[in-house]
Amino acid sequence: MQAIYFFCLSAILFFVYSSGSVHNNSPSGHGEYRDTTKIPPVETQKANTSYQPAFKGQTRVAGIKTVTPYKVEKIAEKLGSPWAVIPLPDGRLLITEKTGYMQIYNANGVLVKKITGFPKVDNGGQGGMLDVALDPGFTKNKTIYWSFSEKNGDGNLMAVAKGQLNETSAKIDNPVVIFRATPALNSGLHFGSRLLFDKEGNLFVSTGERSILEGRAQAQLLQSGLGKIFKITKDGKPAPGNPFINQKNVMPEIFAYGIRNSQSLDINPVTGELWEAEFGPRGGDEVNIIKAGKNYGWPVITYGIEYGGSAIGDAIQQKAGMEQPVYYWDPVFSPSGMTFYKGNTIPEWKNNLFIGGLSSAHIARLVIVNNKVVGEERLLADKNERFRDVAYHNEMLYAVTDNGNLYRISKK
Helix, strand or coil, X not given: CHHHHHHHHHHHHHHHHHCCCCCCCCCCCCCCCCCCCEECCCCCCCCCCCCCCCCCCCCCCCEECCCCCEEEEEEECCCCCEEEEEECCCCCEEEEECCCEEEEECCCCCEEEEEECCCCCCCCCCCCEEEEEECCCHHHHCEEEEEEEEEECCEEEEEEEEEEEECCCCEEEEEEXXXXXXXXXXXXXXXXXXXXXCCCCCEEEEECCCCCHXXXXXXXXXXXXXXXXXXXXXXXXXXXXCCCCCCCCCCCXXXXXXXXXXXXXXXXXCCCCEEEEECCCECCEEEEEECXXXXXCCCCECCCECCCCCCCCCCECCCCCCCCCCEEECCCCCEEEEEECCXXXXXXXXXXXXXXXXXXXXEEEEEEEXXXXXXXXXXXXXXXXXXXXXXXXXXXXXXXXXXXXXXEEEEC
16 A cells, blocks of 8 residues: 555656646636746846835746747848837838838848838927838738827827828828827827727727826826827727717727826737736836726826836825736836737747837746736847837747847747
8 A cells, every 4th residue: 555655656746847847728828838947036126116016926026938949130230210110911021210211121131112201200209200000901902000299289299190001102102190199298208109900900009198297197187198098990080889989078089098108019819908018107117908998097006206216196006996007117127019929939938928128128028827927038138229119920029129120039
């Protein structure tokens, strides 16, 4: 009997130790990942505040390390000031240039064409030509949508336009502005913005609150277009089913509010939910799951402080009726463009979230299980680059930087 006991115990121990230290078969489908190295949190710097997270795992989760060999290639340089990169159906890359035009590169980083003919942008400060999205019917209609900062009276604002990409003439045909995030303010900061189509063919648009105090307070106002996530049709009208569509003194295009400055949007490939990342002040950069009609708290609740060190508002991090971030960073990460990895060639990356970091100078890889962040890794930190956007296509990641470089990340 004793021999049978020790045999069974040995078999159990063999199974446990041979199966790897991290192996998740979550019913959420957020990936089976086999990170054999689970390390302390990647953030080692002192936080700006003593604020406590609302739940375990909301910040500074365990570090992880990719075990599948991958390669990082700088396939183009001297792009200028790229802001967004999006793959075309044929694998080429359409890249926006902050000063007011776009460029097409092939998948190996060779410049194919410069596209001009866009409405004039106000490229002072953080403004300029910003994000770009392809119409769901792009293969046939060649329509693209882009966001940009536009002069408006004595101020400026974030606008969304559309037009047809004409590669023969290397111009945009029939450009027309379909939406403006009013009111205009005299500020060169916090325009947002990212554009993303949902499965119904409606367009999500993120916008910032323009940083100055006059705009900051408007993130909580439903009659203002500052500090919001919008959902509009291809013609710039409120999307059917928007949460505030039949209310008085409210912008019906609003989908969610209480946003500081978001340059990150993507659809979770497992749940179909809209995920977002946004800049906090000094500390308190966030990752959120955006839901219709919800209030994400800025500037009433925040895990950050003013750049000068003083508290923001009542210095509270939680309030009834306001959403908590899924994850936050302190010190800041400065999240810009992001994408979920939808491939299989690097299996531990499947359905992970990759976010470009500006001041942090790396790409963050977040492992997500049941809508919780359970692991964080820093990629390309050795490049010392401000990563402005990250995009996925055909088992590969592409990233553009403020230094004008284009990177491709793929399995070795």
